[in-house]
Amino acid sequence: MKLPLLWLKDYIRTSRPDREIADIFTSIGHMMDEPVKGGVLSLEVRQNRADCLSILGLARELSAVTGEKVIEPEASDQRSTQEKLLVVESKNKVKRFYALHIKANTQGPPRFIKERLELYGIPSINNIVDTTNFVMVELGQPMHAFDVRKLAEGKLIVRDAKNREEFSTLLGTTIYLSDDDLVISDSKKVLGLAGVIGGNSSGVDFNSSEFIIEAANYDQASIRRSSRRHNIRTEASTRLEKFLSPKLPGIAMNRFIQILTENDVGFTALGLEDFANCKEKEPLKFNTTELKRLGGMDIKPEQVANILERLGIKVKANSDRWELDIPYYRTDIKCEEDIVEEILRIHGYENIPSIPLNTAPPKESTSPEYKMEDKIRDLFVSMGFDEHITEPLVKSSLKENEILLENPLNKDADSLRTEVTQTLRNALTAYAKHKIRGAKIFEVGKQYSKMGGNFLEERVASALVDESIPYRELKGYLETLLNNLSIADYNVNPKNSEGAIMQGNLTLGKIKRGNFTLYIGALVKANKAAPDTFRTAVKNEIIEDVTLEIGVTDYVGPIIDKIRNVSSLISKVEMTNSIIKGNEKAVTFKVTYKGSIARKDLPQIRGKIKRLPNR
């Protein structure tokens, strides 16, 4: 909201420097967006204070802090007349609608209006249009002027648009309305998209002399939807899509009449109609103990009452149960917590002390999955892997279990990855560009899929290595990782052209050429072995090599298991070499026997091992 300081000072006599005014607004909730430039302060007004999208509203805010008095703008006191100017068909969308029928001379605007509008940034057109804009910025109530000559019957109809009804806006664009849009029309055509923008055809020009002036507010949700639907944002729509008081249109109308009475010699008010569909505000009950409970502050009741009064809130005190009359323009105050905030912010947030929580912390609730992920990251880093976090949006490959976005940013990011490796893979390309060999990367994240009506987010850890790293080395990293997680009894079973890492029936993950993935949930559930970190006594172990010849596509893993099962006196079996000879391969195993073995038993065991390929 642009706040010309010259205009602000019409409503509050302050001699504070510009920077101080900016700081005060910032501390009470309207942040200075840009410092004062050309006499205009740019503020980011609080989203729930529609009343502060007005000079008067901001003057009131300043006054609440400084105590400097607010000078209310003068307004007339016109009452409704008999003339029927209005037909409201969509009653549930209209809260308040004032229509004023006047005769006036269209001419140049008064100087004080032109000056202020120009500071604000709205171009000056003529006295009628300018006055509607002036009142909008001064009081926060959008207004519009219709030229009576251009109305089919001299009456305004407020109704739902018809589906695909055509409408030419003031901006020169043509839009097609929806039946959820509210319009102001005459019996023939749409004159304006209510609360958002006027039409091309009903504008005021220098030949106009008879007008219907409108000041209205509506169901803000409907205005907001219309504004977003057609992507039109105006000074009017930014105000009317918020909660404005239903009293405001009447106040704005009377202000309009006052200005014209003072400045236009040929002005006469012919009729005024008021449509109301709103409730009176109830007084708010406020327990002063809430200030201590939520704010942690002890402020004397007299001081609290003083602050509330400076905000225009009337206080009826009754020990600590107060009854508050909230001014009409404060549509944001609905509950006691709102009052606590008002008191604290005017009193000054800088005056709130800093006190740590003093209750005992609750029981620890971090999930085992989270802790497992931390551990896995540590292990990967210690093995020399780099961590990546990659955006999980990919181009859809039309798989059945893929989750698609309805409104993607672009076609290359229209679905969620079903595997972490899909996006992690891109990182390897970056290393290749830098001519780095031997890149090892990992990501701990989620992969997404849908099954039935359910959306699944699976937590995994995926590792990727570049092609210069042989499979045995990759498998080595996997085994080192699992070993350090105390997961010992697992197998890698060939399945669907990849290796399934299984502990019994539990799938821990899978491994392929160049990458492996572990499922965090399974790792948490897996059986953990007792720690086996240290060597004990120096044992005299017997280590022998034995070479077996097996088929070239026979799996070595199961054979290692078989060798180990030949005798309980075998403590370790490792593969040291594998030489391919045509259809067969000669695989050398290093067999470590426990120290307790008797040498005389060795030949029998050796024999059993050698006979294994023939079983």
Add this chain to the structure above:
Amino acid sequence: MKVNELKLRFSEQLKQTKSKQGFDALYLEYLGKKGVINRALKTLPQLSDEQRRIDGPKINALKNHIAKEISEQRRNLEEQHKNEWLDYTVPGQRIRTGHYHPTTIMINALNNFFRYYGYSIAEGPEIETDEFNFEKLNLPKDHPARDLQDTLYIREPEILLRTHSSSVETRVMSSQKPPIRVVVPGKCYRNESVNKTNGAIFYQYEGLAIDKEVNMTNLKFTLEAMAKFLYGENIETRFRCKYYPQVEPGAGLDIKCTFCKGRGCSVCKQRGWIELLGSGMVHPNALESCGINHKIYSGFAFGIGLDRIVMTKFNIADIRSLYGGVLVYK
């Protein structure tokens, strides 16, 4: 074997020994429990008294000789090593460790910081419902503040990708009874055009503390402590009123611009202060919609965008580098 032959053999072996391990092995071979000397001593009882009287002393003499020689040669080797010139300044052969992602480093640091104050880590789904992402946060449909989030939908309007980690707050409040004390590091999504400072995903760090008599003084303390943790004890902070629909009273913590020290520059958009944290007391509507009695319990919540801090700390200029899979670690 005769003693003299043994002595000769020992001398030969001693000449060949050039390392500490070598001396150890030599010592073991001759003077160990199963070594040459002990074996020789064991054969003494088999000899005649006369022979024993000759050989016994000879073996003992040899034993002492061997011990003395080994000891002396060891000393010589040590002296040699001491005087051997070693270039201490020669460059070492580094090994390459792996690296954590900068966001992980930041999250871990914050997790540890909050652990000290008794906060556990909470998590929630990224694929969320309108109910937990907006409605229960006092953001009903068509609320003016909803626009701030441009949402990515899976099935509009009910199923979406969470736009903030506050959705986890509502999950926690709906499933846990107070007292509650959690932090939430979380990946969030938004439908905004991608540029240097905005990507489709971004990370937030959220905190929530609910109990009896939690109030604004506790919130202020927590935010100031967090700012000091991130920027040092001397950082100047400003606690001011701010609006968020899910809290009331609402507050924000700013830090004095670290670049211009408050004078005003392009980094702080001439304001002199940088917004750091958004926060406030959890709105009674939010508490009630999650089944917590707002008359008995009160709580505060705060949130911070992590990416900007991470990018500054790690000197990354473009957010697309953080999550675009283009980071190459040295």
